[in-house]
Amino acid sequence: MATAAEQWVLVEMVQALYEAPAYHLILEGILILWIIRLLFSKTYKLQERSDLTVKEKEELIEEWQPEPLVPPVPKDHPALNYNIVSGPPSHSIVVNGKKCVNFASFNFLGLLDNPRVKAAALASLKKYGVGTCGPRGFYGTFDVHLDLEDRLARFMKTEEAIIYSYGFATIASAIPAYSKRGDIVFADRAACFAIQKGLQASRSDIKLFKHNDMADLERLLKEQEIEDQKNPRKARVTRRFIVAEGLYVNTGAICPLPELVKLKYKYKARIFLEESLSFGVLGEHGRGVTEHFGINIDDIDLISANMENSLASIGGFCCGRSFVIDHQRLSGQGYCFSASLPPLLAAAAIEALNIMEENPGLFAVLKEKCKRIHKALQGISGLKVVGESFSPALHLQLEESTGSREKDIKLLQEIVNQCMSRSIALTQARYLEKEEKCLPPPRLVDMQI
Amino acid sequence: MNVGVAHSEVNPNTRVMNSRGIWLAYTILVGLLHVVLLSIPFFSIPVVWTLTNVIHNLAMYVFLHTVKGTPFETPDQGKARLLTYWEQMDYGLQFTSSRKFLSISPIIL
Numbered sequence: 314m315a316t317a318a319e320q321w322v323l324v325e326m327v328q329a330l331y332e333a334p335a336y337h338l339i340l341e342g343i344l345i346l347w348i349i350r351l352l353f354s355k356t357y358k359l360q361e362r363s364d365l366t367v368k369e370k371e372e373l374i375e376e377w378q379p380e381p382l383v384p385p386v387p388k389d390h391p392a393l394n395y396n397i398v399s400g401p402p403s404h405s406i407v408v409n410g411k412k413c414v415n416f417a418s419f420n421f422l423g424l425l426d427n428p429r430v431k432a433a434a435l436a437s438l439k440k441y442g443v444g445t446c447g448p449r450g451f452y453g454t455f456d457v458h459l460d461l462e463d464r465l466a467r468f469m470k471t472e473e474a475i476i477y478s479y480g481f482a483t484i485a486s487a488i489p490a491y492s493k494r495g496d497i498v499f500a501d502r503a504a505c506f507a508i509q510k511g512l513q514a515s516r517s518d519i520k521l522f523k524h525n526d527m528a529d530l531e532r533l534l535k536e537q538e539i540e541d542q543k544n545p546r547k548a549r550v551t552r553r554f555i556v557a558e559g560l561y562v563n564t565g566a567i568c569p570l571p572e573l574v575k576l577k578y579k580y581k582a583r584i585f586l587e588e589s590l591s592f593g594v595l596g597e598h599g600r601g602v603t604e605h606f607g608i609n610i611d612d613i614d615l616i617s618a619n620m621e622n623s624l625a626s627i628g629g630f631c632c633g634r635s636f637v638i639d640h641q642r643l644s645g646q647g648y649c650f651s652a653s654l655p656p657l658l659a660a661a662a663i664e665a666l667n668i669m670e671e672n673p674g675l676f677a678v679l680k681e682k683c684k685r686i687h688k689a690l691q692g693i694s695g696l697k698v699v700g701e702s703f704s705p706a707l708h709l710q711l712e713e714s715t716g717s718r719e720k721d722i723k724l725l726q727e728i729v730n731q732c733m734s735r736s737i738a739l740t741q742a743r744y745l746e747k748e749e750k751c752l753p754p755p756r757l758v759d760m761q762i
Numbered sequence: 763m764n765v766g767v768a769h770s771e772v773n774p775n776t777r778v779m780n781s782r783g784i785w786l787a788y789t790i791l792v793g794l795l796h797v798v799l800l801s802i803p804f805f806s807i808p809v810v811w812t813l814t815n816v817i818h819n820l821a822m823y824v825f826l827h828t829v830k831g832t833p834f835e836t837p838d839q840g841k842a843r844l845l846t847y848w849e850q851m852d853y854g855l856q857f858t859s860s861r862k863f864l865s866i867s868p869i870i871l
Contacts, residue, residue, distance in 0.1 A: 344869050351865055354857045493840030516839045550843070644835070 391726075391743070401426040406738050413738035416759050421594055421705045422665075422675055424625040430664045437660035445653045449642075453653035461659045464666050465630050469600055470610055474632035475641050478654040480619025481507045482647030483629025484587050487617050489515035490644035491583075491637075492554055499533055499582065500556040501525070502751045503563045508556055508587060509750055514646075517554075521751070524564060527572045530555070534580040553582035559591030559602035563742075563753050565700020565707050567591075570606045574613075583614040593623025594705055599669050599676045623669075626662035628654045679705065690759070696728075699756065708742065710756040718746075721755040729757065773836045775850050779860035788867070792818055815871045822868065 330338075365373075386393070400407045403426045406415035424430055437457065447453030458476055465474040477483040488511035492498055496517040500508065503524040512519050520537070522530040541548035555577065557568045570586075577584050588601040596604025601618070603610050610616075615637055619629035631638060631645075641648055669675065680703050687702040690709065700707040714721055725741050732739050742758045771777060778784065796814045799805065805813065826848045836842060842850050852858045 348866050348869055351857075351862050354862070489839060493843065495840060495843055514839075 391741070408733065408738055411733070411736065413733060413736045415738050417738045417740040419622040419706070419760055420625060421623045421679060421760070422625070422669070424623070424665045424668060427625075427665070427668065429668060430625065430661050433664035434657045434661040437657040441656040443657065444655050447653065448651060449648060449653045455653070455656050455659070457656045457659040457663065458653060461654075461663050461666075462630070464663055466632055468666055468670065469616065469632045471616070471632040472635040473638040474630050475638050475645070475648060476654055476659070477629045477631070477645070477647050478627070478651050479647065480589070480621045480627065480629040481510075482651065483619055483631060484508055484585075484617045485511035485514065486645045486647035487615060487631050487641060488512060488554075488556065488585065489646070490641050491585075491615075492517045492552065495550075496552040496554065497537060498554045498556055499530060501558065501561070501568075503561050503566075503753065504556060504558060505562045505587070505589075506745065506749060508558070509748075512556070524561070525566050525568060527569055527576065530573075531576060534576060534582070538580060553580070554585055555582050556585045556587070559586055559588040559595065560701070560704050560706070562590055562706065563708075565704040567595075567602065567605075567701050567704070570602055570608055574608060577612070584612075585615045585617065586613050588616055588618040589622055589629075590704070590706055592618040593669060594676065594679060595703070597676070598673050599623070620662050624662050624665045626658045626665060628658060628662075686759070696757075705760060707759040708756040709759060710754060714754060718755060725755055725757055772838045773832065773842055773850065773853075774834075775832050775842070775847065776853050779851060779864065780858075785863055788863075792867070792871070811871075815868070818871060819868050822864070826864070 396408045398406060398408055399410070402415055402418040402420060403423065404415055405412050406418065407413075418425070441455065441457070445453045445455065449458070462474045462476055465476075466472060477486065484507050488498070488508070492515040494516045496515075497520060498512055498515065498517050499520050499522055500512055501524055502521045504512075520533050522533055537553065541551075555573060557570075557573060559570075560567055568586075573584060576582070586602070591602045591605070593599045593601075595602050598604060600610075601616065603613060603616070611634070613633070615631055615633045617629065617631045620626040621628070631641060643649065683705050684702050687698060687700070687704075687707060690696075690698050690707065693709075695712055696709045697712050698707055699710050711721055711724065715724065722741065729739050729741060739757050739759060742753070742756050744752055746752060792814070795817065796810065799810045799813050799817075800807075802810075827846050830846050831843045832850075848861075851861060
């Protein structure tokens with residue numbers, strides 16, 4: 314009975330096959346052939362392989378000359394003849410055994426060998442030891458770190474702060490945590506090397522605008538807006554950032570923050586402010602360039618600063634809204650994958666913050682000193698002063714360049730040596746010439762303490 | 763790549779269709795769709811087969827060729843943000859077994 318039923322169905326099927334229209338059979342045949350072809354096709358990569366013949370490959374191999382592993386370096390390269398400092402670099406610094414007035418350290422508030430800061434660091438050293446031996450995720454978070462983050466957030470009047478253990482890595486990790494491929498960053502040409510490395514690591518489209526030129530920035534933003542209108546769907550998923558420094562390390566100029574905030578709201582970009590030089594210097598209480606201009610701190614999306622200048626510690630911090638800063642706890646490469654700040658440095662930073670909060674008069678004194686030095690340095694024949702009058706770091710640039718960078722550097726080195734022989738310690742601003750995007754002309758750096 | 767394992771896979775999206783048992787899971791899901799459609803009393807069996815085919819193709823088109831990017835953040839600075847799932851599979855290697863499987867299944871249906 315079952316076999317009869319089966320056969321009956323089979324007969325029906327064969328009949329249906331004969332009666333089926335031709336196109337249907339052909340289509341099914343094609344599909345079956347396609348399946349067989351797919352099953353037997355090989356896997357291959359999309360990129361083109363280079364089709365060089367064996368002869369061409371041999372030619373290329375023969376032509377190749379290996380470069381030396383260590384390129385020849387002139388004997389008087391500055392990195393080979395360094396000055397040795399013994400003792401703390403405070404108001405006076407002992408260079409190569411000679412005591413000089415220190416114009417070369419970033420110790421703006423003089424907190425470097427403050428006895429209170431040293432006592433706090435020593436107490437922490439006795440309690441915790443020297444290092445933390447772990448990143449923040451693996452038992453490297455100590456109470457001093459959380460304390461410092463809390464204090465910094467309260468000092469800057471933001472919701473949260475995050476600590477990095479190396480100042481250079483702070484902004485270089487913060488930018489790639491938010492800006493990815495396909496995003497657009499408008500950065501200043503005179504941005505410091507750390508920002509440039511952060512921009513390079515982020516793999517985003519970088520658009521440089523002329524130093525402190527808001528008209529140039531607005532032009533770039535307008536061009537971007539026109540591009541966005543051509544493709545609104547893509548524009549909705551690209552993020553736009555403006556990266557600026559409060560006080561530029563390379564030029565000593567201050568960024569026009571009110572105009573930046575206006576541009577931010579007009580063109581819907583986010584501002585990342587780098588306040589390494591202006592934290593603890595500008596503003597009535599030392600809160601930086603936002604306090605200097607009287608701008609609400611919530612207008613700035615991220616403030617990043619390193620603690621190696623005014624706070625006389627090591628490391629850096631970022632502060633902003635919780636929503637923004639929390640993201641860096643998992644995405645900030647320098648936060649997750651480096652050992653955390655040694656607790657003695659965190660305790661020193663906390664004590665330095667205490668001192669800053671107790672004597673807000675420090676900042677007025679610093680400002681007055683800066684103005685005095687700026688005035689006193691005007692009128693030196695052959696050198697011009699680059700920088701704002703209240704900037705603690707000034708640059709002395711040759712008024713007329715001799716034409717070649719090496720000659721300029723040699724001339725400046727002569728000036729530095731002369732000053733050293735008269736017990737004044739100055740230094741040349743050093744740049745990695747091949748790595749910088751927009752190389753500034755050679756100059757001397759002059760810092761206040 | 764199993765769940766809960768520490769892996770060095772930058773974009774896990776690329777290897778989902780190579781996981782253990784996913785082809786079986788895929789066929790079971792299609793079967794489930796077919797059974798759900800069969801349980802609606804209005805449709806006759808050929809219509810149900812057509813509907814299964816059509817709905818499967820539409821769903822696959824949306825998930826594989828329309829939606830771009832990944833539902834999670836990847837550590838490669840967003841390389842796959844503008845790529846569809848089909849382009850992401852196996853990092854762009856063509857004609858791998860998963861791709862062939864996914865190409866053949868609508869033909870079989």
